[in-house]
Amino acid sequence: MEGICALAHRHESISRMACGRKVCAETRRRLNKLLDSNLFNTEFVPERHKFCDGRAKSDILLASSAQQRFGMEEKMKKIVAVVLAMVMAAALAGCGGSKKTAKVIEIWLTNEEYAFGVDKTQPELLESVNAFIEEINGNGTFDEICNHYFGDGKPVAVTSAAYDESKDQLVVATNAAFEPFEYMEGDSYYGIDMEIAAQLAEYLGKELVIQNMDFEAVCLSVGQQKCDIAMAGLTVREDRMEYVSFSHSYYIASQKLIVASDDKEFDECLDAASVEAILKEKGGSVKVGVQMGTTGQFYAEGDADWGFEGLGVEVIGYKNGALAVQDLLNGNINYVIIDSAPAECITDAINKMQ
Numbered sequence: 001m002e003g004i005c006a007l008a009h010r011h012e013s014i015s016r017m018a019c020g021r022k023v024c025a026e027t028r029r030r031l032n033k034l035l036d037s038n039l040f041n042t043e044f045v046p047e048r049h050k051f052c053d054g055r056a057k058s059d060i061l062l063a064s065s066a067q068q069r070f071g072m073e074e075k076m077k078k079i080v081a082v083v084l085a086m087v088m089a090a091a092l093a094g095c096g097g098s099k100k101t102a103k104v105i106e107i108w109l110t111n112e113e114y115a116f117g118v119d120k121t122q123p124e125l126l127e128s129v130n131a132f133i134e135e136i137n138g139n140g141t142f143d144e145i146c147n148h149y150f151g152d153g154k155p156v157a158v159t160s161a162a163y164d165e166s167k168d169q170l171v172v173a174t175n176a177a178f179e180p181f182e183y184m185e186g187d188s189y190y191g192i193d194m195e196i197a198a199q200l201a202e203y204l205g206k207e208l209v210i211q212n213m214d215f216e217a218v219c220l221s222v223g224q225q226k227c228d229i230a231m232a233g234l235t236v237r238e239d240r241m242e243y244v245s246f247s248h249s250y251y252i253a254s255q256k257l258i259v260a261s262d263d264k265e266f267d268e269c270l271d272a273a274s275v276e277a278i279l280k281e282k283g284g285s286v287k288v289g290v291q292m293g294t295t296g297q298f299y300a301e302g303d304a305d306w307g308f309e310g311l312g313v314e315v316i317g318y319k320n321g322a323l324a325v326q327d328l329l330n331g332n333i334n335y336v337i338i339d340s341a342p343a344e345c346i347t348d349a350i351n352k353m354q
Helices: 004-009 011-019 025-035 048-053 066-095 123-138 141-150 192-204 215-223 272-285 295-301 321-329 340-353
Strands: 102-105 112-114 117-119 169-174 182-185 188-190 207-212 244-246 251-253 255-260 287-291 314-318 335-339
Touching (some): 117 123, 117 215, 169 215, 192 207, 255 295, 287 321, 295 335, 314 321, 335 340
Parallel strands (some): 287 335
Antiparallel strands (some): 112 251, 117 244, 182 188, 255 335
């Protein structure tokens, strides 16, 4: 009969048999804990170490008769069998299958325009912003900035000064959870909108101040004259015109659907209508994640001003798209609908962490 300690010394090879690969640190921890448990402290092994290393045969002969030895061996075999089953289960639980990933269905569900939302009490600022947009489109600056995020360029960090009402500052309202348009790494801001903001402040001869807030508060903060301009991947909407004056558009965007990578149901879809048909057929039986206050929410729920009929699904709101995609991978929702560029960035980033 094989000794228990020999099993302990071979736990990693057993785990490899279970998983088909070297065990992860967490599984190794579980195995060690299991192998050191009280399961081995039975009346048949009062001196475990002597039994394991074979230093003294007399130490393991716990009974004087062959019948007693046979009984001990049978019980020890049962213990070993249980341990093997538990080790296999622990290894499988620790290593598990491959992690879930997500993919973007490459079909435009909407057609919308991004613009900047300017304080309605500052018409001269709106005029300057429009002139600036025309300039950066004409001289290639906008294309260069986009190349930092969609091409082979390198994103440029943007820093914010502290707000000081005594200084001549451009105060920008944003929601820095919308990569590649605005996001943060450490204390620095990155993204298409943030690089434009930095160049706009320079163009105006002002110091840049960035105020990061929930997306739903971005236009409101400008409408209350707490900020000068909203730069947050804003889709031009009539209801937002209550708070801001929109600049000329600078980017054409769309909503896209994100699904689990093993979901093949939308692979044959050719247009938005075919995607919508599948979602509408499922209706309230599925949950769709959206970023609150964005076009994705209006599209999924329905919005008369936009001409969106709604999908009839259960809509779950999140503060940002990344949280929605993570919940998709956790199995809590079925799909996510967010803006196309962030959809690509978020799924790529989360998939790399899986």
